[in-house]
Amino acid sequence: MLSSTTTMLIGDQAVTVDHLLQLIKSSSKMSHNLVKSDVIPKDRQNYQSCEKISSEAAFNALTSVPNSRATQIYLQIIRNIRLAFISTETKYIDRIYYAWLNVFIVRFWYTWFTKTTKNELDSILNQCNYIKQNIRTSTKRQYFMTHPALFSIEINSHTLVYIALLVIQCQLPEECLNVSLFNSQSCEREFRLCRSMSGPFSSIVNFTVEQFIQRVKKLSYLHSIKYRNSNDHTTRSDANFLFPSHHKHSKIVHTGQNTSSDMPLKIEMIEASILQAYSDATRLMCEVNIYHRNDIPALDELSRINRLQLQKLQIADYSIPSENETDLSSDSDDGIEDEEENTFEDESDDDDSIRDDEDLLNNVLNASGMTYQGMRVFDSINPNLAKSYFVLNINGTKKYLHKQTAVWLLSNDKPTLSSDRLKRVMTNKQS
Structure with a gap:
């Protein structure tokens, strides 16, 4: 959306x-x-901005903007993800509803997207007068969300149902229903709190594992005192410690067992929640003219079509080397050894660095077959990965050199930044 x-x-x-x-x-x-900084953030991983643009207030206010129904649906997808996996106040049966509402929205959307040609999509884009004229897409995939996001919605939604079934069958404890405790934002919040415990005159933002454990212990004590007093049914005058409450933290959220559900989960409840999500998704698709009311596929038919479409998708797994690639760890191991040796050497002049780079390039071009064993230098590569390689002429033979290997070859040292902010901006005084 922000691209x-x-x-x-x-x-x-x-x-x-x-x-x-x-x-x-x-x-x-x-x-x-x-x-404006929430809509056009410099940091794409700013969760607070994501939370604000997908809030209920922004969603309701956006209804006054003409031709914004598609944007509202996309923001609703983001909001449903927050309610299903991050929010601590959502009941577990509602988590299943929000997650599967996203599943059906994306399934309807992707089914329509695959049936529509690129020329038809270009024609629809040209009819949108509110789109900037300089924005045009070169491929059809740019009209849809990324495939990893598509698979993430499917996998996590199925996982919610799977966990619920295991709890119903008494194979997992009810504590597993507190899925909000497992999201990444909880971990990020703890790191932010630990960094904020530094003094106002301290410029150190990093710390050792031992220092981090000590700060986490302090946070644990503070949280235990805070929530013990908030859960106490006595008056505020009887409390031993009183902490000032920020207006954003006025609502105390309890993450106990009864947070996930007020009543025991049942299979009938899960089925009813999924059917309700399917019904609401069909209504949203009719509002943007993806389907007419009489043309909406049934739930079983939609699932069958979606299963066939997902089987056709291809996602490259970069964690497993291809047939043409050898063990990739040798590059990094050799690089670490070279970096450790270069750490104790003095920096050379610019002219010497240029000569070293030229000598290194000549050595690469004149290298023998045994010299680059273990590095990503191949005779042939997968055409889909051509952008990740350089074409070299080694001993009169056409070779393909991986870009990461080229960076490793041309790197003489590993620059490191001090954990002290003041030292990062200090310039070296040359005598």
């Missing part, structure tokens, strides 16, 4: 950040609580 080279289409409307920018310009901040 400048991709424009997603859902039916006859486009998903664009311009709708949010128009909302910020035309509406008061009190209605949506958004600023």
Whole structure:
């Protein structure tokens, strides 16, 4: 959505950040609580901005922007992910509903996307007058979300149902239903709190494992005191410690067993939740003219079509070397040894560095077959991975050199930054 080279289409409307920018310009901040930095963030991993643009206030305010239904659906997908996997207040049966609502939305969307040709998608984009004229897509895939995101929605939604079935069968304890404890934001929050425990005059942002464990212990004591007093049914005057409460933290969220569900889970409840999600997804698809009410495929038919479509998708697994590749660890091992040796050497002049690079290039071009054994230098490669390799002429033979191997060859040392911020901006005084 925030990409400048991709424009997603859902039916006859486009998903664009311009709708949010128009909302910020035309509406008061009190209605949506958004600023421009939330819509166009420099940090794409800023979860707070993601939480704000997918909030219920922003979602309701966006209804006043014309032709923004596709953007609303996409933001609803993000909001459903938050409610299903991150929020601590969501009941487990509601988690299944939000997760499977996303599954059916994406399935309907992807089925329509595969049946529509690129020329038809280009025609729909040209009819969207609110899209910038300089935004055009070169491939059909740029009109849809990435395949890893598609698989992530499918896998995590099935996992929620699988965990629920294991709990119903008493093969797992009920504590496993607290899936909000396993998201990455909890870990990131602990690291932020540990870094914030440094003094105001300290510029050190990194610390050792021992220091981290000590800070985590302090956080554990503070949290235990805080929540013990908040869970105490006595008056505030009887509490031993009183902590000031920020207005954003006014709601105390309890992550006990009764957070996940007020009643025991049953298979009938899960089936009803999934059927309700399917019904709501069909209504959303009709609003963007992906399907007419009489043309919507049945649940079984949609699942069959989706299974065939997922089988056709190909995702490259870079963790497993291909047939043409040998063991990749030798590059990094040799690189570490060279970096350790170069750490104790003095830096050379610029002219010497240029000569070293030229000599290194000549050595690569004149290397024998046994010299680059263990490195990613091949006679032939997969055409789909051609962008990851350089073409070299070694001893009159055409070879393919992996770009990471080239970087390792041309690197003389490993620059490291100090954990002290002040030392990072200090310049070396040359005598």
